[in-house]
Amino acid sequence: MEMESLGDTKWDVVIEGTGLQHSLLALALSRSDKKILHVDGNPYYGAAEAAFSLQEVDEWIERLGRATNPTPFQNANLWKATADAESDETSKLSFSRAYTLTLSPQIIYTTSKLLSYLVSSKVYKQLEFQAVGNWWIYGADGSSLTRLPNGREDIFQDKNIDNRSKRGLMKFLKFVVDYENQSEVWEAHGENSLYSFLSSQFRLPDHLQMVISALALPLESPEKSTVNWALPRIARHLASIGRLGPGFGAVVPKWGGGAEIAQVACRAGAVGGGVYVLDCGMTDVKTVDEAEDQPVRIALSNGENVGTKLYIQNKKVEGDSSVKAVSRIVAVISSSLSSIFRSSVEGAPLAAVSVVVFPPKTLQVKNDVQENPVYIMVHSNETGECPAGQCVLYATTLHNKNSKAILELALATFSQSVEEKPSLLYSLYYEQKESKSSSLDVSFDDQILARVEEQWKEVIGQSGGDEASQFMQFEERKGMNADDEDDEGY
Amino acid sequence: MAEATAPKPSSSVKLVLLGEAAVGKSSLVLRFVNNDFQENKEPTIGAAFLTQKCNLPTRTIKFEIWDTAGQERFASLAPMYYRNAQSALVVYDLTKPTSLVKAKHWVAELQRQASPGIVIALVGNKLDLTNETTSSNPLGDDTDTDAAEGEDDGDARKVSTAEAKSYAEEEGLLFFETSAKTGINVTEVFTAIANAIPETSLKGARGPGAAQTASRTEDQSRVNLTGPRDNASKEGCAC
Numbered sequence: 107m108e109m110e111s112l113g114d115t116k117w118d119v120v121i122e123g124t125g126l127q128h129s130l131l132a133l134a135l136s137r138s139d140k141k142i143l144h145v146d147g148n149p150y151y152g153a154a155e156a157a158f159s160l161q162e163v164d165e166w167i168e169r170l171g172r173a174t175n176p177t178p179f180q181n182a183n184l185w186k187a188t189a190d191a192e193s194d195e196t197s198k199l200s201f202s203r204a205y206t207l208t209l210s211p212q213i214i215y216t217t218s219k220l221l222s223y224l225v226s227s228k229v230y231k232q233l234e235f236q237a238v239g240n241w242w243i244y245g246a247d248g249s250s251l252t253r254l255p256n257g258r259e260d261i262f263q264d265k266n267i268d269n270r271s272k273r274g275l276m277k278f279l280k281f282v283v284d285y286e287n288q289s290e291v292w293e294a295h296g297e298n299s300l301y302s303f304l305s306s307q308f309r310l311p312d313h314l315q316m317v318i319s320a321l322a323l324p325l326e327s328p329e330k331s332t333v334n335w336a337l338p339r340i341a342r343h344l345a346s347i348g349r350l351g352p353g354f355g356a357v358v359p360k361w362g363g364g365a366e367i368a369q370v371a372c373r374a375g376a377v378g379g380g381v382y383v384l385d386c387g388m389t390d391v392k393t394v395d396e397a398e399d400q401p402v403r404i405a406l407s408n409g410e411n412v413g414t415k416l417y418i419q420n421k422k423v424e425g426d427s428s429v430k431a432v433s434r435i436v437a438v439i440s441s442s443l444s445s446i447f448r449s450s451v452e453g454a455p456l457a458a459v460s461v462v463v464f465p466p467k468t469l470q471v472k473n474d475v476q477e478n479p480v481y482i483m484v485h486s487n488e489t490g491e492c493p494a495g496q497c498v499l500y501a502t503t504l505h506n507k508n509s510k511a512i513l514e515l516a517l518a519t520f521s522q523s524v525e526e527k528p529s530l531l532y533s534l535y536y537e538q539k540e541s542k543s544s545s546l547d548v549s550f551d552d553q554i555l556a557r558v559e560e561q562w563k564e565v566i567g568q569s570g571g572d573e574a575s576q577f578m579q580f581e582e583r584k585g586m587n588a589d590d591e592d593d594e595g596y
Numbered sequence: 597m598a599e600a601t602a603p604k605p606s607s608s609v610k611l612v613l614l615g616e617a618a619v620g621k622s623s624l625v626l627r628f629v630n631n632d633f634q635e636n637k638e639p640t641i642g643a644a645f646l647t648q649k650c651n652l653p654t655r656t657i658k659f660e661i662w663d664t665a666g667q668e669r670f671a672s673l674a675p676m677y678y679r680n681a682q683s684a685l686v687v688y689d690l691t692k693p694t695s696l697v698k699a700k701h702w703v704a705e706l707q708r709q710a711s712p713g714i715v716i717a718l719v720g721n722k723l724d725l726t727n728e729t730t731s732s733n734p735l736g737d738d739t740d741t742d743a744a745e746g747e748d749d750g751d752a753r754k755v756s757t758a759e760a761k762s763y764a765e766e767e768g769l770l771f772f773e774t775s776a777k778t779g780i781n782v783t784e785v786f787t788a789i790a791n792a793i794p795e796t797s798l799k800g801a802r803g804p805g806a807a808q809t810a811s812r813t814e815d816q817s818r819v820n821l822t823g824p825r826d827n828a829s830k831e832g833c834a835c
Contacts, residue, residue: 151676203712225821232660235819350819357819361680369676373662376673377645384672456816488817490680583645 112383116400117141117414119565122388125153126210127543127554128418129368132375133227134562137580142380143414144372147387147407151369153420154178154544155210157362157491161202163534176422178544179209182536187529196495197440199531206491207436207534210364211483211500213238213356213459214550215342216349221357223555223578224367232370236488238356239449239457243320244519245468246313251523253450254320254463256355257347260450271314278308278318283344285337296334303333320463320479323548325432325504327466327478353454356549360458361490364550377583383408388419418561421542430540433509437499437517438492441528447486458488464516471511478504480516481548496531502548505537606656609793612677613663614706615687616698620721623776624687625661628786633777650790657790659683678706683715683789688760690720690773691752696760703767715792717770717785720760724775726753 118140121128129151132144148169150156158166167182189198214220224230241254247266255261261275281288295303300319304310310318319328322339346355359366376382383406390405400413446460464480483500485491491498499520501513513535521528538546545551559577613621626632629648650657662677678684686702688695699718706716757773764771770788774781 201712203709221821230821235821236817237819350821354819357821369679372676373645373673382672382676384675455819458817 112143112381112406112410112412115141115143115381115412117143117412119143119416119418120145120388120402120404120412120414121418122146123153123420123543124148124151124368124372124384125420125543126155126364126368126371127558128153128420129371129375130223130555130558131418131561131565132380133229133371134558134578135565136227136374136378136380137575138378138566140565142375142378143383143412144375144380145383145386145388145406147385149385151372151384152209152365153368154538154541155208155364155368157206157208157210157365159202160199160205160207160532163207178539178541180537180539182534184535185533187531196442196493197529197531199438200493200496204493205438205498206362206365207438207498208363208365208491208500209538210544211358211485211502212364212545212548212550213358213461213483215346215356216354217342217346218550219552219555220367220550227374227578227580228582229370229374232373233366234360235357236360236458237351237354237455238358238459238461239354239451239454240447240460241320242446242460242462243317244462244464244516244523246316246465249523251462251520254317254461256353257344267314270309271311274308274310275314275318278304278310279344281308282337282341285341292333292337297332299329300331300333300336301329316465320465323481325478325502325546325548329466351453351455353449353451354457356459358459358485358489360488388417391417391419416565418565430546431505431537432502432546433505433513433535433537435499435501435510435513435517436532436534437501437530438532439497439499439521439528440495440531441497441524441526442486442495443484443497443524443526443528445525446484456488458486460484460486462520464519469512469515469519471508471515474508474511476512477506478509480512482516482520483548497528502546510535604651604654604656606658608658608660609683609790610660610681611662611683611685611789612674612681613661613685613687614674614678614699614702615685616689616692616695619687619689619692619695620776621685621687622663624685624719624721624774624782624785625663627776627779627782629661631779633779635777648786650786652787652790655795657793659786659790674702674705675709678710678714680711681714682711682793683717684710685717685719685785685789686769687719687721688755689722690755690760691722691725693754696720696755700763703769707767713794715770715789716767717772717789718760718764718767719771719785720755720757720773721776722752723773723780724777725751727751 120143121132122145124144124146132142135142146153150162163184167184170177170179170182186199224233241256242251243254244251246252252266255264258279261267261272267275281291285292291307292303301315304315304318318340319331321343322331322336324331343355349355372382386406386408388404389407392403393401394403395401400415402414402417404412404414404417406412447457449457462482462484466477466479467475469476480501480503485498485500487494487496499517501517503509503513540546545554562577613625615621623633625646626634629646646661648659648661650659664673664677684706686699688699703716703718706714761771770792772781772785774785776782
């Protein structure tokens with residue numbers, strides 16, 4: 107058994123990469139009885155959605171430096187505050203494994219199909235989800251942080267909005283939740299900017315255009331966001347609120363975001379009989395003989411050769427600079443920021459993540475004005491990503507020549523704007539390029555699920571018949587006690 | 597106290613099973629979960645996931661047990677398994693010294709990579725192949741009678757209790773010798789782990805007993821994916 111090599115098995119499919127998309131594919135195929143080999147060239151799970159301890163971040167940076175092929179990540183560099191022996195526990199970095207810093211701090215809207223698939227495939231029980239509550243916006247009302255009105259109730263209560271604007275805003279909100287049935291209002295403006303649409307059709311003043319645009323979470327300047335693109339996203343935001351409980355519309359998985367989902371999905375793949383090998387990528391793929399059962403020969407980086415019917419490979423990252431990219435900073439700060447997480451909605455669960463938006467032109471570095479919005483996802487220690495008394499901040503903006511300086515300024519401005527005035531303990535900067543298998547979106551992109559379903563059909567479709575059951579719809583596995591249900595009702 | 601009739605707090609504990617192939621990992625779990633044993637069990641294909649409750653006087657622990665199942669050779673499942681695990685069962689075969697060497701590797705890796713507070717139990721399995729099967733206490737002194745029986749039966753033990761036990765003490769591990777076949781000490785291992793898990797590290801602890809622990813806020817932040825509405829309809833509908 108132990109001497110058996112990977113080449114002895116006739117594989118139905120070899121999957122490369124354990125990022126979110128390919129891990130979800132492994133989950134989708136976990137009851138298919140297919141012979142599945144799932145490899146990853148990295149020594150860890152999660153690929154572009156991995157999560158790391160501090161030491162693993164160091165190793166990741168080192169590996170990026172050595173990489174010969176283009177990777178989605180580049181220009182990573184790290185800054186750590188000098189440890190002061192005198193300082194108390196929370197104002198210095200703790201040990202390496204006290205942190206789980208994720209490369210995928212995406213929020214997941216409660217209306218996302220991802221959540222319904224995690225439930226219907228039964229793996230949700232191995233995950234713990236936490237609320238993304240409390241949204242903040244900088245510069246909508248002078249140089250300060252204000253709550254981003256998150257739904258109708260918030261807007262009614264918001265004293266910063268005058269009555270005339272309130273009427274326009276309510277009119278817009280009423281429209282947007284039903285926009286699909288009101289094409290006459292927006293279709294003619296589909297390719298126009300959201301800003302001009304809000305101004306011409308709903309007479310919203312500048313600062314409310316800013317607020318509404320923020321709900322769409324665009325990476326580019328909202329002036330460049332079209333009505334076609336933004337309306338469904340704003341509608342998604344509003345439809346998500348209250349769906350899984352009062353006061354929030356999005357969730358994150360505890361213990362490292364997308365990395366946690368990827369691992370739970372791979373575990374489901376392993377439970378279904380899939381074989382997992384890390385630190386082992388595909389080096390060469392050849393189709394030898396179409397007539398054979400296993401027409402594809404794959405050379406693996408561990409020196410083995412395997413035969414398979416199908417393979418699903420990581421898309422190669424483009425080397426040129428025209429590809430869209432974001433700049434990111436992962437920062438650890440010395441406060442639990444309770445002022446940020448204090449809820450304004452009765453009965454809301456304690457938020458573990460708060461979203462802070464810096465609309466364009468609210469920050470200025472030297473003579474350059476900030477072109478694109480900056481998002482900071484504030485993760486409290488409830489996420490399991492840092493020790494008590496600290497927070498992890500994930501800042502993202504579209505990459506350009508001054509994006510690093512803009513991110514640093516956004517973090518500094520944020521720290522000065524909250525009453526705790528935290529200090530910076532750790533700051534990891536990197537750039538990430540867009541690729542087909544990993545989206546740069548700050549919210550989970552349901553398009554990924556469509557791609558997973560396509561690939562699932564491709565693998566399942568070969569045999570046809572009964573196996574082509576419904577996508578991600580599984581019964582409880584034997585051994586899972588039925589009385590588990592009683593834990594869910596609290 | 598007024599809470600006397602309230603249900604005991606219940607918490608989930610993730611347990612990962614590690615050890616060389618064929619030391620009896622799956623059999624131990626099968627004995628614990630189903631009180632069953634299969635002679636000449638086939639190697640586990642695919643990684644298994646099982647759950648079993650363990651009732652302690654003050655709380656209920658629900659073990660979520662992850663079995664690496666035949667994939668030991670790639671060592672690629674383990675990191676994903678012991679991530680966030682609160683406990684680990686590292687199993688060796690007490691008739692096979694190399695399996696203890698492998699177990700020590702796993703312990704070292706857990707100490708290096710797993711959650712800092714992880715409770716690790718070192719378990720020497722296949723006690724039934726020694727001459728001590730009648731003893732419920734594997735750490736008890738061998739009597740002359742046992743030794744005589746051992747000669748007759750051919751005692752297959754190759755790892756002494758003293759050796760493994762002193763290693764376990766050095767590393768701060770719980771230590772048991774078990775037989776999945778006869779059931780000796782199997783429940784004891786899991787109960788000992790359940791007792792050793794610090795209350796503050798319990799994930800999703802619920803009920804009045806958990807109110808003063810660190811888990812309290814985790815409870816408040818937890819979101820139920822099946823939603824408030826789903827639950828209401830589930831409970832309200834008898835069909």
